[in-house]
Amino acid sequence: MKIISIANQKGGCGKTTTAINLASTLSFNGQKTLLIDLDPQAHATLGLNVEDQNSLYNCISKLTPHKLKIKDIIKPVGKSFDIVPSNVLVGTLEQELADEIGRELKLVEIIDEIKGLYDYILIDCPPSLGFLTVNSIRASDELIIPVETSRFSMQGVDHLMDITNLIRERLGHPVKPKVLITMFDSRLRHSFTMLNKMKEKFSGMLFDTIVHVNVKLKEAAVMGEAVIRYDKYCRGSKDYLSLAREILTADRQPIVPEVKVTSMPTVAAVLEALQEPKEVQASAPASYQPSERMQELIQKETQELLKATTFSLAAPEAKSVYVTGSFNDWSLDENCRMAGQDGLWTLKVSLKPGTYKYQFIVDGKWQEDPANANMERNSFGDINSLIEVKA
Ligand SMILES: Nc1ncnc2c1ncn2[C@@H]1O[C@H](COP(=O)(O)OP(=O)(O)O)[C@@H](O)[C@H]1O
Ligand SMILES: [Mg+2]
Structure with missing residues (x-):
């Protein structure tokens, strides 16, 4: 079981969006996932349309007349995807427990009760560095710090790193911090300037995945759904699937491709x-x-249908390679998996004549075709390779 906090004291940098959509893409990959909403504003709870009177307040507070176990307040929101809801009372815990010894271990003790029930537990932290966030980091193996490409949210990272260091030194608990770039807007030159600065400043700590600005992420939250349920082909779905794959690859967990069969033109x-x-x-x-x-x-x-077209990529170190593109609406499933032999990955697909955009996904990371000079920068700031299928 791996426990991951998602924290940054700056509000609006994509913590809750990341918590909801990473939890749903991990569960989509067959991982039993629990999302703990630790923010008294309960945005993750609301963003998944969960209505409940209970929260971790009932498990931690000594004042509540409705004392409950964490198992009693877990609500299912999808297949292999559960949530511990939050409410405004969670915000009173800091004061209530102000003088209590071992107060930073409250969440550790509670999560202990459900040890072994989940593959991943994600914790959506409030936009502050108080009692709740410290409890969350103390309970976690990893910390995801979502950072927009703006200066203010970069400063937030320094404060969080200080807390992480304190938790390691004073409480003897090491946590691995990683920075996730969110709301990347490739239409702005400023975004690329900031991206370069972040690559310098956080080298070795950055996820390869970048989450782009995508209105579908906002719409999905308003509709109370994870984005892969709302629009599974949109850029937001693609980005959070890529993030889940990156984490699963690092943890050596199997990646389960989408089950839907692609509608190749037949x-x-x-x-x-x-x-x-x-x-x-x-x-x-x-x-x-x-x-x-x-x-x-x-x-x-x-x-003029179905011209056999072979995609190929030399990647001797790769463990899995997929190809996807405009020829299949950028969907990703077993039909896109390339066969590898002696470091050469190939896939034959039947395409109608025309020009198609495509990218490879090598061990969860999207990339253009290095052997194809025919390419264009797409509106998301990365590169699509272009292939022309002749009649
Ligand atoms: N990649 C994105 N593209 C577009 N809108 C986003 C993106 N990520 C988050 N948002 C929107 O930005 C707002 C703040 O995001 P949220 O995840 O709630 O931040 P936080 O939890 O850090 O306060 C929300 O309205 C959310 O829908
Ligand atoms: Mg939030």
Whole structure:
């Protein structure tokens, strides 16, 4: 079991968005995941449409008349995805426990009760460095610090690092901090300047994954859903799936590809698309045959369909390589997995003639095709390779 705090005392830098969407993409990869909402503002609880009267307050407070165990307040929000909800009362714990010895170990003791039930426990921290955040870091193996590409949230990292060092020195508990760049806006030159500064300042501590600005993340939260349930092909889903893969790869956990079968253009699909409009079909006799013109079209379409195209990448060190792109709506599943032999990874797909954008995903990391000079910078700031399939 791995416990990960998501903290930064700066508000609005993507802590809750990361907590919700990393929890859901880890569970999507088959990992039993618990998200503990430790923020009295309860944004993660609300962002997943969970309504509950109880919170960790009922487990920790000595004043509550409704004392509960953590197991009593866990709520399921999806397959392999549970939450411990929060409410405003959690914010009173700091004062209540101000003089108590061992108060920084409250969360450790509580999580002990559910040891072994989960593969990952994520903790969404409040935007402060008080009792709750210290408890969370003390209970964690790792710390994710979401940082926007703005100066203020970079300062937050220094304070958190000080706390992490204190927890290591005074409480003898080492925690591995990692910085996650969030809300990266590739339309702004400033973002790239800040990205370079962060790469310098946090070298070795940065996730390879960068979370881009994506309105779907905001919309999903408003709808009370994780983004992969709201729109699984959007950039936000892609980024958080990539983050989950990066963490799973580092932890040597299996990565479970998406189960949905990609809708590659098939002859049957084109035939269906070429049929007469639905209302005509409904009134047509059962023995309806396509018109001559339609048959011609069908023949033309089927002839120029399905040109065998091979993607290949030399990556001798890689453990898994996928290819995805505009040819399959950037979806990612077993159909995209490339076969590796002697360090050369290949995948043959059947494509209609046209120009397609694509990227490889090597051990969870997205990259362009290094052997293809034909490429373009996409609107997210990274590079798409381009392939032309000729008729
Ligand atoms: N990558 C993103 N792209 C667009 N909006 C985002 C992104 N990450 C977070 N947001 C939005 O920014 C606001 C603050 O994010 P949130 O995760 O709640 O931050 P925090 O928990 O650090 O206060 C929310 O409205 C959220 O929907
Ligand atoms: Mg939050």
